[in-house]
Amino acid sequence: MSGLSETERVGFTKILELMTKGDLLSLSDTVTNKMIAVENVTEARKTILSFTKNAEELLRRKKVQRDIIFKYLAGEGVRMSPSSEKHQLVKRTLELWSSVKCGVDESPRGDMVKTTDMKVGFDPLVLGQQFCQWFFQIWNSQNPSLGQQPQDWGPQHFWPNVKLHLFSRVSSEHMEEFLGAELVSLRLLALTKEEHLLFSPNLDSDGLKALTSPHGLVPVAVAGTIHRDAACLGIFEQIFGLIRSPEYNSWKIKFIKLKIRGQDTLGGIEVAAPDLSNNSSELQLLCS
Structure with a gap:
C-alpha cells in the first residue's frame, strides 16, 4: 500500500x-x-x-x-x-x-480567489500571494511542454472591459494593447500555449507588492523569470488590478500591465530572483 x-x-x-x-x-x-x-x-x-x-x-x-x-x-x-x-x-x-493550502477556493464556475478574506484587517499582500499562486499555476498549465492537463483558463476570470498593456524588449521594443476579456485572455494564452513560455514569479517580499484602496481596487505587482524548457529567457514584471465581483463573491482582473525583458537587454542583472522596480507610490497611483 x-x-x-x-x-x-x-x-x-x-x-x-x-x-x-x-x-x-x-x-x-x-x-x-x-x-x-x-x-x-x-x-x-x-x-x-x-x-x-x-x-x-x-x-x-x-x-x-x-x-x-x-x-x-x-x-x-x-x-x-x-x-x-x-x-x-x-x-x-x-x-x-x-504546506497547508492557503484559503483559496475555486467556485463551481472556476472563478479565481474567493472573497473569504475581505474582513476587518484585510491584508492585500496575502491576497496578492494567493492570487499569484492561483494565476501562474493555471496560466503555466496551458504550456504543452509541461505535459499537464490544462486548467480552467478563459475570459471568465476577467472583467468584460479588462485592459492589457504588453511591453516587450527583446531584440527591439514592442508595445501592444488589448481591450476586452476575450482578447486579453487569448493574448495571454498565446504566450504559454503557443510560445511555450513559463512564467516563474518571485513571491518573496522583494518580488511581490500589493496595496488596497477605498474604491476596492487591489493592485498586485510581481516580478519573476521567464523560461522555455530548461533555458532562462529573461525577466518580467506584471501588475494586476483586482476588483471583487459581488455577484460571484470572487476577485476578477480589471487590468494587466506586463513588461518582458529578454536576457540580452539586462546588462548583467541577476535574473535568478528579480526584484520589483515598481515602488509603493507608483502602485498607489493606480488606486487613485
Whole structure:
C-alpha cells in the first residue's frame, strides 16, 4: 500500500506525466524490484504510486531528473533559480506538499480567489500571494511542454472591459494593447500555449507588492523569470488590478500591465530572483 498522502499522489502524478516512457518503465522496475511487469505508461504510473512508501525517496531517484522537478515547480507557480541543484528542488517540492493550502477556493464556475478574506484587517499582500499562486499555476498549465492537463483558463476570470498593456524588449521594443476579456485572455494564452513560455514569479517580499484602496481596487505587482524548457529567457514584471465581483463573491482582473525583458537587454542583472522596480507610490497611483 502506498505511503503517500493525497497531496503527494497528486504532485507525483504531474511529475510522472513529464517523464519519458523509458524512464517510467525503468523507475517502475526499481520501485518494485522488478517483481511486477508493466506494459505501458499508465500501468507504470499506477504501480510507482502504489509501491512508493516515501515521497522524498522517490523524488531522489535518478530517473526523476532535476529538470523535471524544476519544470513541475514552475508549473505550480513556484519560483526557483534556474541554477538550483536537485536536492534544493526536492526540498522545495516537499515543502510545497507539506504546506497547508492557503484559503483559496475555486467556485463551481472556476472563478479565481474567493472573497473569504475581505474582513476587518484585510491584508492585500496575502491576497496578492494567493492570487499569484492561483494565476501562474493555471496560466503555466496551458504550456504543452509541461505535459499537464490544462486548467480552467478563459475570459471568465476577467472583467468584460479588462485592459492589457504588453511591453516587450527583446531584440527591439514592442508595445501592444488589448481591450476586452476575450482578447486579453487569448493574448495571454498565446504566450504559454503557443510560445511555450513559463512564467516563474518571485513571491518573496522583494518580488511581490500589493496595496488596497477605498474604491476596492487591489493592485498586485510581481516580478519573476521567464523560461522555455530548461533555458532562462529573461525577466518580467506584471501588475494586476483586482476588483471583487459581488455577484460571484470572487476577485476578477480589471487590468494587466506586463513588461518582458529578454536576457540580452539586462546588462548583467541577476535574473535568478528579480526584484520589483515598481515602488509603493507608483502602485498607489493606480488606486487613485
